[in-house]
Amino acid sequence: MKVKYIPKEKVTKACTFCGEEFDTPRDRQRFCSEECRKEFIRQINTFGKCPHCKKDLL
DSSP, X not given: OOOOOOOOOOEEEEOTTTOOEXXXXXXXXXXXXXXXXHHHHHHHHHHSBOTTTOOBOO
8 A cells, every 4th residue: 555645735944054934845845945055065064064053063
């Protein structure tokens, strides 16, 4: 028996990188755009710290 995924209604979340609020049907989405996601990863790779909470990640 296959379980079909039923998408939830859209939720409003704040982007982890820029703080901009956005609507998403996906639970795990953390960024409002691909640019924010790439910039977040670039900053972690450059500085070794999370730009959101300043915690050391490397």
